[in-house]
Every structure is written in structure tokens, then in C-alpha cells.
Amino acid sequence: MTDLLDRRLLFVTGKGGVGKTTVAAALALLAAARGKRTLVGEVDAKGNLADFFSVPPTVFRPREVQPRLFAMSMDTEESLKEYLTLQLKLPLMTRMGPLARIFEFVAAAAPGVREVLTVGKFLWEARQRNYDLVVVDAAASGHVVGQLAAPQAINELVSVGLIRQQTGWMIDYLSDPGRTGVCIVATPEEMPVNETIELAGRVEHETNVNLAAVVVNRVLPELFGRGEEEVFERLEQPEGRAGLVEVLGPGAGPVLDAARLAVTLRRTRAEHLHHLRTQLPPSLPLLFVPELFTKAHGLRSTRLVAEALSAELGY
Amino acid sequence: MPGRPVSMEQLVAAKEVAIFCGSGGVGKTTTAAAVGAMAALKQGGKVLVLTVDPARRLANALGLEGFGNVERRVPASAFAGAGTKPRGELWAAMLDTKQSWDDLVRRHAPDADTAHRILVNPLYQNVSGRFVQSHDYIAMERLYQLHCEGNYDLIIVDTPPTRNALDFLEAPDRMADFFSSRFLRLLTAQARSRLVNMATKPFYQVADRILGSQFLEDISEFFILFQTMYGGFVARARAVERLLHDRHTTFVVVSTLEPAPVAESEFFIRALAEMKFHLGAVVLNKVLPDYLLDPVARAAAESLTSRAPEVAAALPESLELGDPSQVARVLVEVADSFQRFHVVAQRETEERAELAAEPDLVAAVPYFDSDIHDLCGLLRLGESLWA
Known part of the structure; x- marks a missing residue:
């Protein structure tokens, strides 16, 4: 199987709040650090991808935010303009006033058009080899299937015209597992796990795109090794607590409480992780990113996630 | 009001x-x-x-x-x-x-x-x-x-x-x-x-x-x-x-x-x-939980990290905790865990202060x-x- 970062185009998705953008940014940062000319783009124009590199907001035109790493955000109208001028050689058209309104109009009537312009832009960058790798911070799980299936949907809706001509190669590129993959981000919690399992099934059945990996974010560390948990359990009993308070002072109580919370959370999450593993195809790689317990944000925290992913990928 | x-x-x-x-x-x-x-x-x-x-x-x-x-x-x-x-x-x-x-x-x-x-x-x-x-x-x-x-x-x-x-x-x-x-x-x-x-x-x-x-x-x-x-x-x-x-x-x-x-x-x-x-x-x-920000607890965690073997040795034998070096390792892990969550709790407090500035009513769910x-x-x- 093709190594995750050796593909040309990766769509990163997942339930809201699980760290989808963090993982997309970290994968891109890691690829760039490994020498690949990389583009990372967010489909949500109101997103906050830029925050993950500690740079001013991204725009449609890619900007180098780290060595070899370029970031952009999708703007479907800009994408249409670019498409008309470059690919279709219709320079005059783009200078015409009502284009924006026409576009808004058509996109409202046939939603697939908007999605095709989004996915198409990233596909184009990948196919032209403008970058070694294109990482897309794609739509959240609810909408990503529609995005990935858009070229097919348009193909069925529109029987002639230039859009129709373009969807053919897009479908080919999307369905090549050596070049394109989807990466689902989850956390080891009940809802994200269930949603990931469901989404994995939908990607499999409703799109032609290969599911490349599931990244599990915020995995809690195992506190105790063999035999140590029993010691903790005894320490946490009233006599143990009293003994520790005697030696350490009243602060010992909350310290034990915090450890109890950590142990319980870890245990519940381990169950969810187990469920996730058993419900996904055994051959599908699961990559684990630990809970960071840091005050860091922005580029620093993206770097930490990239380091964790690097270790998971065996680099 | x-x-x-x-x-x-x-x-x-x-x-x-x-x-x-x-x-x-x-x-x-x-x-x-x-x-x-x-x-x-x-x-x-x-x-x-x-x-x-x-x-x-x-x-x-x-x-x-x-x-x-x-x-x-x-x-x-x-x-x-x-x-x-x-x-x-x-x-x-x-x-x-x-x-x-x-x-x-x-x-x-x-x-x-x-x-x-x-x-x-x-x-x-x-x-x-x-x-x-x-x-x-x-x-x-x-x-x-x-x-x-x-x-x-x-x-x-x-x-x-x-x-x-x-x-x-x-x-x-x-x-x-x-x-x-x-x-x-x-x-x-x-x-x-x-x-x-x-x-x-x-x-x-x-x-x-x-x-x-x-x-x-x-x-x-x-x-x-x-x-x-x-x-x-x-x-x-x-x-x-x-x-x-x-x-x-x-x-x-x-x-x-x-x-x-x-x-x-x-x-x-x-x-x-x-x-x-x-x-x-x-x-x-x-x-x-609030106790993660308790300074007394924080001091206890710090002290536990630095003198775990000593604390382990001082615990009463009646607890039957076994090998003191293993107990010390458990105590260090317990203290570290507190410290890790303390960092997150502190960050959360700052975020909370930002949000609480606006509405009349803020409810916190543990x-x-x-x-x-x-x-x-x-x-x-x-x-x-x-x-």
C-alpha cells in the first residue's frame, strides 16, 4: 500500500471539534519537513487554518508559510475565474461584470457545482504536479461525502458542456488509491468514534475515493504499568488517602482525585478505541496522536502533532 | 440587574x-x-x-x-x-x-x-x-x-x-x-x-x-x-x-x-x-474540576515528584502497598498526571474569563x-x- 504522504492528494475530514484542521496542518508540515513541496488548503473560507501556522489569514492564492509549505483557503468564485482563464482559455469572460452573480446563481441551483470547483482546484494542483502533495482540510464528516462525490453527481446531472468534460479526469484521479486518499480524524470518545465508523462506510460505498488512514487524536497516556494500578487502587482507598495526607498534607486528596479522573477517562477512551478498531477494516492504518497537555497553540502545537504523526508513520 | x-x-x-x-x-x-x-x-x-x-x-x-x-x-x-x-x-x-x-x-x-x-x-x-x-x-x-x-x-x-x-x-x-x-x-x-x-x-x-x-x-x-x-x-x-x-x-x-x-x-x-x-x-x-487549580494540591504534587521515594517509605505498612520502589513510581506518575491536567485547567481558566465577560449567565458542566x-x-x- 502507498505510504500516506507518498500520495498526491489527501482529504482530511472528521467530526467537528476533533482536531481535523490540526491534523491537516500537521500532516502538511511533516511532508514539507521531509522535503516535499506541499500545499495545504482549507475548503472553508471562514476557517482558521492560518492560526495553526501562526500566520495572518490565508487567501486563495497560496502563500509559503514554512519552507516548502504553502497554505491557501478556498474561494469558489476565484476558483471559477481561474478555471475559466487557465483551463478553458476564456480570458474575456472573467472580465465580465455579472460573473459573480451568475456563479452565485448557478451554484445555488446546482450545489454540486460549488463542490466541483472546490475539489477540482485541489485536484488540478495535484495533477499538474505543482506540488508533491496537496493536503485538503476538507468539509466535516456530514458534508465531505457530497464533496468527494460531486464530480460524479455533476456528471449525472449535466449531460454536456465544459463542466461535464472536466469531471471525467477528476473522477479518475479521485479513484486512484495510489494518488488520492481520505484521512478521517477522530477522538477516542463515543460520538466521534461512531461517526468515524459510519463515515468510513459511506466513503467506501458512496465515493470512489480510497480511505487511507484514521488518525485518533487526543489519546490519553496509560498511567500505570503492570502491578502499579493495584497499588494506586489501594492508595485511593480511605486508609491510603489518610496515609498520604498524613505524609504530604491536605493537598494529597485532590492529587489522588486528579489521577482517578485520568485513569477513568483513559479507561473509557480505551473502550471506544477498541470499538473503533474492531469496526474498521483490519488493514486500515490507525495513527495515534497523544493528548498534548500543553498551553501551546498555533505553530508550536502543530509541530508537536506533526512529531507524533512522524513517529506513528515510522519516520 | x-x-x-x-x-x-x-x-x-x-x-x-x-x-x-x-x-x-x-x-x-x-x-x-x-x-x-x-x-x-x-x-x-x-x-x-x-x-x-x-x-x-x-x-x-x-x-x-x-x-x-x-x-x-x-x-x-x-x-x-x-x-x-x-x-x-x-x-x-x-x-x-x-x-x-x-x-x-x-x-x-x-x-x-x-x-x-x-x-x-x-x-x-x-x-x-x-x-x-x-x-x-x-x-x-x-x-x-x-x-x-x-x-x-x-x-x-x-x-x-x-x-x-x-x-x-x-x-x-x-x-x-x-x-x-x-x-x-x-x-x-x-x-x-x-x-x-x-x-x-x-x-x-x-x-x-x-x-x-x-x-x-x-x-x-x-x-x-x-x-x-x-x-x-x-x-x-x-x-x-x-x-x-x-x-x-x-x-x-x-x-x-x-x-x-x-x-x-x-x-x-x-x-x-x-x-x-x-x-x-x-x-x-x-x-x-476546580481542585486542579488548588495551590495546596499543586504544592503537594510538586513535593511528591521530588521526594517520592521518601513519601513511599513514610507511608504506613498497614496499607500493604508492597515494594516501596514500585510505590514511588506510582506516586511520581500520580503527581505527573496532576501536573499535566493542571496545565490544561489553567489554560481553560483564561479562556473562561474571556467568555464570562459577556453574558449574564454562565453555567459550567463538569x-x-x-x-x-x-x-x-x-x-x-x-x-x-x-x-
Whole structure:
């Protein structure tokens, strides 16, 4: 199987709040650090991808935010303009006033058009080899299937015209597992796990795109090794607590409480992780990113996630 | 300020509609259901929770096999199972976008034939089923309809998880704008007459080349049909907007204390104020316990890290903890774990201070160590933010 970062185009998705953008940014940062000319783009124009590199907001035109790493955000109208001028050689058209309104109009009537312009832009960058790798911070799980299936949907809706001509190669590129993959981000919690399992099934059945990996974010560390948990359990009993308070002072109580919370959370999450593993195809790689317990944000925290992913990928 | 609600209990007692919003993954659906369950339990009357979340889990938690566009009553047995007897009734419904759109078309179409032609149009199916923003609009539309029917004392709405939580607020406006747009008239006028004038010609050249003329004609037909509903539609969108601004309607922002949801909540709170909507409360979910910030505990953890072997040796033998070096390792791990969570708790405190600056009411829900599977769990969550 093709190594995750050796593909040309990766769509990163997942339930809201699980760290989808963090993982997309970290994968891109890691690829760039490994020498690949990389583009990372967010489909949500109101997103906050830029925050993950500690740079001013991204725009449609890619900007180098780290060595070899370029970031952009999708703007479907800009994408249409670019498409008309470059690919279709219709320079005059783009200078015409009502284009924006026409576009808004058509996109409202046939939603697939908007999605095709989004996915198409990233596909184009990948196919032209403008970058070694294109990482897309794609739509959240609810909408990503529609995005990935858009070229097919348009193909069925529109029987002639230039859009129709373009969807053919897009479908080919999307369905090549050596070049394109989807990466689902989850956390080891009940809802994200269930949603990931469901989404994995939908990607499999409703799109032609290969599911490349599931990244599990915020995995809690195992506190105790063999035999140590029993010691903790005894320490946490009233006599143990009293003994520790005697030696350490009243602060010992909350310290034990915090450890109890950590142990319980870890245990519940381990169950969810187990469920996730058993419900996904055994051959599908699961990559684990630990809970960071840091005050860091922005580029620093993206770097930490990239380091964790690097270790998971065996680099 | 006297008379302002200071608890969730007072807030929902004073309102007829409570709209819960926030970014994805913050526990919005669960929080909305918990508040609904508490209102039915304690305040009586008929309470409806309208959710957009198709998760079976919530249905199960409410003791229902599942629920759809039609409201279902949560059985008294579910409350009995949680050891309580509600004063009122709890109802639940899930937003079915497609079904709601179809209802809307039937209501506003001039006659049954037009309604039918719209409903079978492939473009209509595309719009109603997949158009993301239609979801936002239809949630508010359905709320309006339910409110007008007057069957409930309190309606709690769990809004769609949009990245930009404001989309659904602007949706009624956008719908109205859309149907009164100049280009819609242009397009439909063109289809009615084959005469293409100089003003519309470039428009058609572009559209033709991109989409093909057959598709363009399909679009035109669709909009001509849709335009028959224009008047009713716009009037309806305006009425929905009035309901959202009504003084019996309130908004509850749900967030966790992670940086991204907090940033979005701040933005959302500001926007609500600008648009003159009533912000009733901010609910903070999964808040880490206060003891993580206790300086005495912190000192104990630090001391434990530096002198674990000493502490292990000083513990009474009666505890039968075994090998002192193993006990020391456990103690170091316990202390480290406290320190790790302390860092997060401290960051959360800063985020919380930012958020608390705005609304009158901020409710914090602790980090529950287990998932919510039944009404009992929902009520436990509800209790923690109620009074």
C-alpha cells in the first residue's frame, strides 16, 4: 500500500471539534519537513487554518508559510475565474461584470457545482504536479461525502458542456488509491468514534475515493504499568488517602482525585478505541496522536502533532 | 440587574423558544436535550426538543426507538427508569430536511399540480436534499411552524453544526433575497421568451459554455415553478425572522474551553449582539474540576515528584502497598498526571474569563467521566447547570 504522504492528494475530514484542521496542518508540515513541496488548503473560507501556522489569514492564492509549505483557503468564485482563464482559455469572460452573480446563481441551483470547483482546484494542483502533495482540510464528516462525490453527481446531472468534460479526469484521479486518499480524524470518545465508523462506510460505498488512514487524536497516556494500578487502587482507598495526607498534607486528596479522573477517562477512551478498531477494516492504518497537555497553540502545537504523526508513520 | 434571569431554570421559565448554538463537538445536542428534560421534569407544561442530530444515541437516551419529523412523546417509563416523575411532558422531534422542504412546497405552491411538478424536478431534489444552507433555513422554518401551532410551552432547538454558526440566522434573509434577485427574474424571463437581448446575452454565453443549454433550461424551469411560491416564501422568511427576534426567544451558546470553540463562541456572542438577538446563557461543557487549580494540591504534587521515594517509605505498612520502589513510581506518575491536567485547567481558566465577560449567565458542566446513555444521565447533566 502507498505510504500516506507518498500520495498526491489527501482529504482530511472528521467530526467537528476533533482536531481535523490540526491534523491537516500537521500532516502538511511533516511532508514539507521531509522535503516535499506541499500545499495545504482549507475548503472553508471562514476557517482558521492560518492560526495553526501562526500566520495572518490565508487567501486563495497560496502563500509559503514554512519552507516548502504553502497554505491557501478556498474561494469558489476565484476558483471559477481561474478555471475559466487557465483551463478553458476564456480570458474575456472573467472580465465580465455579472460573473459573480451568475456563479452565485448557478451554484445555488446546482450545489454540486460549488463542490466541483472546490475539489477540482485541489485536484488540478495535484495533477499538474505543482506540488508533491496537496493536503485538503476538507468539509466535516456530514458534508465531505457530497464533496468527494460531486464530480460524479455533476456528471449525472449535466449531460454536456465544459463542466461535464472536466469531471471525467477528476473522477479518475479521485479513484486512484495510489494518488488520492481520505484521512478521517477522530477522538477516542463515543460520538466521534461512531461517526468515524459510519463515515468510513459511506466513503467506501458512496465515493470512489480510497480511505487511507484514521488518525485518533487526543489519546490519553496509560498511567500505570503492570502491578502499579493495584497499588494506586489501594492508595485511593480511605486508609491510603489518610496515609498520604498524613505524609504530604491536605493537598494529597485532590492529587489522588486528579489521577482517578485520568485513569477513568483513559479507561473509557480505551473502550471506544477498541470499538473503533474492531469496526474498521483490519488493514486500515490507525495513527495515534497523544493528548498534548500543553498551553501551546498555533505553530508550536502543530509541530508537536506533526512529531507524533512522524513517529506513528515510522519516520 | 434586577429581574434578569440568573439561572437556566429562570431563563427557560421565562421563554418560549430557546435556540442552542455552538460549534461542532461541544455537546450542543446533549445539552439542549438535558435542559429540555429538566424543564419537563421541574416546570411542567409541554416541552419539545427539536434536534438536527440524527444520532440514535439521543433517541435511545430519551427512551425512544427513534424519532423523525413528527414529534414523539418521551414515555413516562423513561422518567420512571430515572427514578423521577415529570410535572410536564417531554417531546422530541428530529429535523428531516427533505420532508420539511416538501411540506413547505405543498403549503406555498399555488396548486397541487405545480407542487407536484416542483417535487419531481431533479434540481429541486438536489436543492432540498443536499443544499447545505437549506438545512439552516429549514431548521428555523420548522421552528416557526411548530411555534405557530401553539402546542408547546417551550421549544428547545438544537441548531445544525455549521462552522459559521451564524449561517442559520441569516438564512431567512438570504432566502428572501434569493427569490427577489434580479438574476432570477432575468433567467426566468429568458425562458419565457426566446428573445435574447444585449444585456442578457453574455450571461447566457458563459452559462451555456459551462453548463450546457439543456441544464440551463432545467434550471429555468425549476425557477419558474419556484417563483410561483415567491410571495408566500418571502412573507414566511420575514415571519421566521420576527420570531427569532421575539422577546420570548432566547439563544444559548454552548462551548467547551478548548481554544477553537472558545474563539468561535466569542465571535458568535458578538454577532448575536450586533444582530440584536437575545443571548440568554453560555453553557461551558466538559469543564475540568476546580481542585486542579488548588495551590495546596499543586504544592503537594510538586513535593511528591521530588521526594517520592521518601513519601513511599513514610507511608504506613498497614496499607500493604508492597515494594516501596514500585510505590514511588506510582506516586511520581500520580503527581505527573496532576501536573499535566493542571496545565490544561489553567489554560481553560483564561479562556473562561474571556467568555464570562459577556453574558449574564454562565453555567459550567463538569467533565463527566462516563458517557450519557439514558435519561438518568441527561438529567444528571441537566441538574449541573439548572439552578
